[in-house]
Amino acid sequence: MFDRIAELAIRRSRLVLIVAAVAVALMGIAGAGAFSKLQGGGYDDPTSQSTRAGEAIDKKFGGETNLVLLVSAPEGRIEAPAAKHSGQALVADLKKEQHLENVVSYWDTGSPALRSKDGTNAMVLAHVKGDDTEREKNATSIIDDYTGTRQGDLTVRAGGGAAVNSDLATQSGKDLLLAEAIAVPLTLVLLLVVFGSLVAALLPLVIGIIAIAGTFAELYLLGSATDVSIFATNLTTALGLGLGIDYALLMISRFREQLATGASVDDAVRHTVRTAGRTVAFSAATVAVALAALMLFPQFFLRSFGYAGVGVVLIAAISTLFVMPALFAVLGHRVNKGRLPWAKPGRSDARAPMWGRLARTAMRRPALTALPVLAVLLVAASPLLGLTFGTPDERVLPDDAQSRQVSAALQKNFDGNDAAALHVVIDKPVSKTPLGSYAAELSKLKGVARVEASTGTYTEGQSAAAGPSNAALGRPDAQRINVVSALEPKSDAAQALVEEVRAATPPDRSNPLVGGADAELVDSKDSISSRLPLALGLIAVTTFVLLFLFTGSIVQPLRALVLNMISLGAALGVMTWMFQDGHLSSVFGFTAQPMDTSMTVLVFCIAFGLSMDYEVFVTSRIKELHDQGEDNESAVVNGLGHTGRIVSAAAVLLAVSFFAFGTAKLSFMQMFGLGSGLAILIDAIAIRGVLVPAAMRLLGRSAWYAPRPLKKLHERFGLSEGTPAPAPAAVPEPAAESAYAKDSTGV
Incomplete structure (x- = not known):
């Protein structure tokens, strides 16, 4: 050959x-x-439980939250009239975007979970539609249009999975x-x-x-x-x-x-x-x-x-x-043409x-x-x-990356990290009583800050005030539960929580799928x-x-x-x-x-x-x-x-x-x-x-x-060279010296 x-x-x-x-x-x-x-993307197994959970959420609930806009009011509180007015206008514009759905904000719900501990920041959650390529393009367009300083001295920064990608x-x-x-x-x-x-x-x-x-x-x-x-x-x-x-x-x-x-x-x-x-x-x-x-x-x-x-x-x-x-x-x-000054005549050896x-x-x-x-x-x-x-x-990005800064702020200034929540999907009808009991049991797990379901919000096994958005978590043919933890994302404790949530006893004749960033890991x-x-x-x-x-x-x-x-x-x-x-x-x-x-x-x-x-x-x-x-x-x-x-x-x-x-x-x-x-x-x-x-x-x-x-x-x-060609003549080897004592440079 x-x-x-x-x-x-x-x-x-x-x-x-x-x-x-x-x-x-x-x-x-x-x-x-x-x-x-x-x-972009491609880090997940398409047949895994977390991927199937994400697909079910996309199909039944308009998609997981993959874009978090962190809205800051540096000179005052987020509830101030000017900040509130600008925030509501921002949310109204976002809801008109054809590439976004499930837009939820602090100004819509009044949920304390969407407001920072010091009251100077609020979150707007949304899902960017499309496959990986479309989502990346759409997210970039949304981020370019809406981040920066807005009317009312609000500063908007983007985080979440879509922003990271x-x-x-x-x-x-x-x-x-x-x-x-x-x-x-x-x-x-x-x-x-x-x-x-x-x-x-x-x-x-x-x-x-x-x-x-x-x-x-x-x-x-x-x-x-x-x-x-x-x-x-x-x-x-x-x-x-x-x-x-x-x-x-x-x-x-x-x-x-x-x-x-x-x-x-x-x-x-x-x-x-x-x-x-x-x-x-x-x-x-x-x-x-x-x-x-x-x-x-x-x-x-x-x-x-x-x-x-x-x-x-x-x-x-x-x-x-x-x-x-x-x-x-x-x-x-001519393969040796253009010889350079440092090349020696014996260079071909x-x-x-x-x-x-x-x-x-x-x-x-x-x-x-x-x-x-x-x-x-x-x-x-x-x-x-x-x-x-x-x-x-986001930690693979440089410190000045916007999505990384937003993630750090969410972990430091908010109770629980909504962007890193576990998402439990039950792709069949479930009555309220067993669903509430299941959500309450999940809220007892170590490291869980709260559990959000269509029946209410639960902390430490008890029902808390139900936010206005919780109804969107339930459909006649499916239910979605958000398990928000205070654990560091992708830590050993966060991964252990995934296994505990998956091991929890679900409502009768249901087979919950658990997704989210930690589940994907x-x-x-x-x-x-x-x-x-x-x-x-x-x-x-x-x-x-x-x-x-x-x-x-x-x-x-x-x-x-x-x-x-x-x-x-x-x-x-x-x-x-x-x-x-x-x-x-x-x-x-x-x-x-x-x-x-x-x-x-x-x-x-x-x-x-x-x-x-x-x-x-x-x-x-x-x-x-x-x-x-x-x-x-x-x-x-x-x-x-x-x-x-x-x-x-x-x-x-x-x-x-x-x-x-x-x-x-x-x-x-x-x-x-x-x-x-x-x-x-x-x-x-x-x-x-x-x-x-x-x-x-x-x-x-x-x-x-x-x-x-x-x-x-x-x-x-076996592939051989046939009859071997004679090797180039070797330099005779002195008794105390290598056969290659002759100097040679290059290849």
Whole structure:
């Protein structure tokens, strides 16, 4: 297969490039419309009880409260005549808005729960209509029109779920633009440093552009047919640019290496596709498998990253396999044109003496070199012992975000938090007596401030004054109950309250559904944890199979899985130390809170896939040398000598794309960028540089072991390069020095 690809590139190079240019243009046109198809939200399981409760409320009661307007009278009380008049006018205007329903205010009801303790603030509650995309658009329009200073010196600020999602979408767009503005120029500079040639440095950007344009086109098509998260664009740009560089770096390095040995351009193309192309194909398969596991989760936020991740990996790999060889065939030796002042004449030699010496040291003294590194990684992973999970809320936004400020004011200045109430829905007729008894029992639960039902308001098991709005909670065919607590939203106590409400004895022959923000968190954690074993099993099994087909050994896949888990544990441990425990919060400007469940799973899958990316890079060259007759130690040392610089350069370039998101204002996007970037560097340096050669030394010949039946299976189905091409001549090794003592810079 790879020989046919090489011949196509050699004989029809210009045709391949023309087809690629047309495809990129078409993908760019389609991809330009992707943002109009993508949505916010997507953190909830659509089959969960909380989601079904929300759907029932939308259908029967006009929707849950998702917009809270906090009205302030800074110079007086909210009951003052001028404030009252302005407040009533505000509410009247809101009730005329076609995108709002269930508008309830302090001035309508006189309910003390809608007035602050000091009497200077009042709430207006409403439901913004529409699906996730429409709701976000409608909420943004309402917020723009009604917030700020109004007649009567009232100040209006917006909070609630719809306002939070609006702020998230706005901030996400800003964060993405800033990350790209940092990553792209810095990446270009680093490419020039790595390659020392202007032409060679620009080639990886070609693959990155194709991967990004193709994935945006894919997201446009998928967004037209199903729910796709707007945050998938962040992964598309970071991974598209990074993997495009990774794969192109490997191909360019091998092509230039072959030219340096005196091979003709055509032979260099053939050998590059047969060797580096094979590595790219296997690498892409392992990364795609890890990201495909995200599609097992019901939350379309996670599934969207699976769509984008698999798409960008496959498009990057396909374009690398077809476009890059065609470019090589056209450019030939001109791939080295535009040599920069710091580039040395021997730049095409990819061998790195430092990596060769490091590998030899690790193999000769495996315990002395590996144990300190292993100890550091395990210490870094130790914060995972106290790991707790949550879901995104207003605290992921910067302190000056309006919706976050409103949430803080509601918790501090009001009795109970109506915006964070639990919503109980009974989707059938219920008589008043059992309904009242059920509501009274719920009001006795620890942490409950009050319970609102159509039969009245209850506190501590007793009926209180019924507000005028309570009648709207009952219908002949359904009942709704609001359980308002004084607990901190999404705290352990608030989650425990969800379970207690669900465990309470309901009226006869009824099956209440419990929703609300805290219920959504409980359901989200249950949903992800129930599917996580299947996702991990899929990743482990498919990775094992792919690496077996790649190496012909059952030991190499096991070694790779163990070492990858160590590096991932260290990276996620550091993220827990930062984002959950609060270290470095003042530096990056985030608020410590439980780890975002979805984002933690996402970082794991991305980091695992990219770890396997570098695993394949290194193992490919080691196996190639081993198949050519080198012993285990020589193959590892020479293999790392050839690939160490490629892996380290690729890791730095890819990490830059992710680290750029460390500048984000959304804390979960900071964790996404910093966690992924850190995992990449740990894997490329500590794992590939030290632990892999140490493990290979300890394993010895058994590193390539496979039972006889599996050997035959690999001979039949494993993907090999056929008759190995001779390796470039090695530099003779002095007795006390590495085979790579000769200095070389670049790739």
